[in-house]
Every structure is written in C-alpha cells, then in structure tokens.
Amino acid sequence: MPKIDLAAIEQTNxxxxxxxxxxxxxxxxxxxxxxxxxxxxxxxSHVVLNPGAASSQRHWHEEEDxxxxxxxxxxxxVDDSGRTPMRAGDMASxxxxxxxxxxxxxxSGEDCVFLAVGRVPQGRAHYPDIDLIWSGEAYHRKDxxxx
Amino acid sequence: MPKIDLAAIEQTNxxxxxxxxxxxxxxxxxxxxxxxxxxxxxxxSHVVLNPGAASSQRHWHEEEDxxxxxxxxxxxxVDDSGRTPMRAGDMASxxxxxxxxxxxxxxSGEDCVFLAVGRVPQGRAHYPDIDLIWSGEAYHRKDxxxx
Numbered sequence: 001m002p003k004i005d006l007a008a009i010e011q012t013n014x015x016x017x018x019x020x021x022x023x024x025x026x027x028x029x030x031x032x033x034x035x036x037x038x039x040x041x042x043x044x045s046h047v048v049l050n051p052g053a054a055s056s057q058r059h060w061h062e063e064e065d066x067x068x069x070x071x072x073x074x075x076x077x078v079d080d081s082g083r084t085p086m087r088a089g090d091m092a093s094x095x096x097x098x099x100x101x102x103x104x105x106x107x108s109g110e111d112c113v114f115l116a117v118g119r120v121p122q123g124r125a126h127y128p129d130i131d132l133i134w135s136g137e138a139y140h141r142k143d144x145x146x147x
Numbered sequence: 148m149p150k151i152d153l154a155a156i157e158q159t160n161x162x163x164x165x166x167x168x169x170x171x172x173x174x175x176x177x178x179x180x181x182x183x184x185x186x187x188x189x190x191x192s193h194v195v196l197n198p199g200a201a202s203s204q205r206h207w208h209e210e211e212d213x214x215x216x217x218x219x220x221x222x223x224x225v226d227d228s229g230r231t232p233m234r235a236g237d238m239a240s241x242x243x244x245x246x247x248x249x250x251x252x253x254x255s256g257e258d259c260v261f262l263a264v265g266r267v268p269q270g271r272a273h274y275p276d277i278d279l280i281w282s283g284e285a286y287h288r289k290d291x292x293x294x
Contacts, residue, residue: 001228002239002249033214038242041212041266042189046238065188067180069216069262071236081148088235089218089260091193092149095185102149113236115216117264119188 002037006046009036017057018139018147021130027053027106045116049075049106055116057130058101063123066094066116068104073112075104086114101128149184153193156183164204165286165294168277174200174253192263196222196253202263204277205248210270213241213263215251220259222251233261248275 009031015022027050034043047055055068058078069091077084077092079102086092086104094102106112125134131141140146156178162169174197181190194202202215205225216238224231224239226249233239233251241249253259272281278288287293 001231002226002241002247003224003231003233004238004240006238033238033240037214037240038245039212039214039240041243042214042264044214044238044240044264065186067184067186067189067191067264069218071216077150079149084148084150086150091151091153091180091191091262093151093180093184093186093191094149096188098185100149115238117189117191117214 004033004037006031009033009046011048016139018132021057021132024054024057027051028055043118043120047114047116049073049104049112049114051106051109051111053106055104055114057127057132058103059125059127059134060094060099060101061096061121061123061125063096064118064121064125065096066118068092068094068114068116071113071115073106073110074108075106075112075114077102077104079103096123099126101126151180151184153178156180156193158195163286165279168204168279171201171204174198175202190265190267194261194263196220196251196259196261198253198256198258200253202251202261204274204279205250206272206274206281207241207246207248208243208268208270208272210243211265211268211272212243213265215239215241215261215263218260218262220253220257221255222253222259222261224249224251226250243270246273248273
C-alpha cells in the first residue's frame with residue numbers, strides 16, 4: 001500500500017555535526033521516508049522540531065537543490081533576507097549554489113513539522129555563521145583543519 | 148526570499164492526454180514550483196483538484212519515482228491495493244517500476260490540495276485502465292498506434 005505509515009519508520013535525532021555545533025539540532029527528529037518507502041531518485045525527510053530546535057545550522061549547498069513544506073506548527077525561516085514565519089502549507093525553495101545560508105528555527109512553544117526534499121547529498125556545504133564546512137565527504141573547519 | 152509566493156506562479160489545467168482521456172483531469176490545476184523557484188534537480192507540482200477531478204489517469208512509471216503529500220481537503224488514493232482516504236499530512240510513495248497503477252481522485256464536495264514530487268519525467272508510463280501508453284516521448288495506444 002503506497003500510503004506511508006509514519007509510525008513504522010525509524011525516527012532519530014542523530015547528527016553528524018561536530019559536538020560544538022550539535023546542540024542546536026538535538027530537538028530535531030527525522031524520518032527518512034525515501035529509503036523506507038522504496039524511493040531512490042530523491043530523498044524526503046519528515047522532520048519534527050521540538051520548541052527551540054533548528055532544522056540545521058544555517059547553510060547553503062553548492063550542488064544540492066532543497067525544498068521544504070510546512071505541515072503543522074510554526075517555524076521561522078532565517079536566511080540572508082531576514083526572518084520569515086512559516087506555517088502549515090508554506091513552502092520554500094533553496095536552489096543549489098545560491099549562496100543564501102538558511103535554516104528553520106522553532107521559536108514557538110509547540111512542535112512543528114515539515115518535509116524537506118533533496119537529491120542524495122553531494123558537493124560542498126557552507127555554514128556562514130559558524131566555523132564549519134562540509135567538504136562533500138567530511139566536516140572540517142574553514143582553515144581546513146579536522147574536528 | 149526563498150518562501151514561495153504561490154499567487155505569482157502560473158496555474159494551469161493543461162494536459163497532454165488525448166482528448167478522450169482529458170476530461171478526468173479538467174479540474175486539476177497545477178503550479179510547477181521547481182522551474183519557477185530555481186530548482187532543477189527535481190520537480191514539485193502544487194496541485195488543486197476540484198470536486199470530481201483526478202490527479203491523472205491511473206498509471207505507473209517504469210523509470211520515475213513519485214511522492215505525494217496532502218496539504219488540505221481529502222482525496223481517495225486508488226491503486227491495486229484498493230481505495231485509501233488521504234487527508235492533510237498523509238503521504239504516499241510510488242517507487243518506479245512497481246507496476247502499481249495509482250492516482251488520486253477528489254470525491255468530496257470541496258477542493259483538495261497536494262504536492263507531487265518527482266524527477267524530470269523520463270521513461271515509459273503504463274495506464275492499466277485505459278488504452279494508453281506514454282512511450283517516454285509521446286502517447287500512443289497499446290497496439291502502438293498514435294492518436
């Protein structure tokens with residue numbers, strides 16, 4: 001049956017961030033729907049943000065388009081253009097290489113839920129606010145040193 | 148600003164279906180969000196189904212994963228496993244090559260809204276209920292004749 005049974009899919013708050021940048025996403029609970037439902041051409045993450053949690057550190061990708069749609073609750077989209085409230089049905093696109101660091105932050109007192117769509121992660125990712133780069137293979141500092 | 152302004156994106160009920168199969172989707176109103184917002188790696192269609200309208204003829208793709216999420220209203224997912232109500236927040240995956248013809252039908256009295264995600268269309272599509280095949284380049288009948 002094609003309808004997705006969310007309860008049957010593992011939910012995790014794991015992160016690959018170095019410890020010093022991990023606290024911001026401790027309240028981010030992700031279900032990876034693509035692999036769990038047989039999709040291989042793109043990924044769909046179902047994400048619950050607890051109050052105070054961020055979707056990621058603010059970042060942009062050199063080689064990966066991203067798209068998000070809010071399903072419930074409220075988050076603030078923070079990017080170079082400012083702060084934008086995002087509520088159920090609101091959507092945003094982040095074209096690869098746009099240089100516009102972005103993330104969603106749950107500043108409300110309730111959980112919010114969104115979907116994030118992207119290709120298999122590839123290429124470098126930039127984090128304008130913190131001393132972090134994703135090389136495409138590993139995290140390192142902007143001077144090239146490893147964590 | 149990454150947040151999508153739906154009102155600024157063209158909405159159309161155009162279809163490439165042969166005339167005899169087009170009536171079912173006359174009340175399907177699509178906005179293609181990917182090209183309009185700078186995404187090229189995958190497509191996202193914002194779809195409003197008027198009462199009585201279907202998302203497509205029932206079909207499956209040989210070479211194209213599909214994913215849908217309901218944003219508002221109610222539709223019935225019709226596939227080989229039967230009929231499944233789909234409401235806001237409900238999601239479904241259609242892995243390429245699964246052979247399971249599917250579509251959404253709005254049998255309610257109100258509009259419903261969903262998003263459909265897929266790669267750039269490619270490969271053959273099969274329509275189990277009607278005399279139609281998409282070759283990857285054109286529609287034709289199952290005996291190979293053209294419309």
